[in-house]
Amino acid sequence: MEQMVEQGIRSVVLTSGTLSPLKPFISELGIPIAVQLENPHIVTKEQVCVGVLSQGPDNHPLNSSYNTR
Numbered sequence: 001m002e003q004m005v006e007q008g009i010r011s012v013v014l015t016s017g018t019l020s021p022l023k024p025f026i027s028e029l030g031i032p033i034a035v036q037l038e039n040p041h042i043v044t045k046e047q048v049c050v051g052v053l054s055q056g057p058d059n060h061p062l063n064s065s066y067n068t069r
Contacts, residue, residue: 001031002030
């Protein structure tokens, strides 16, 4: 990032779902950040479904052991 600043880059947009918490990430960049935007998560808990699949669509058992990868 410092090389980009030295080259005169004026704007960089960083987007990610994994930059939170933002303040430690910015401190690691080591450059001044003039504008910051951090939004809350947009997916509600009602939109998330968690389950366990033991077999595939052909009814074949799923096996994620090392020797079947």
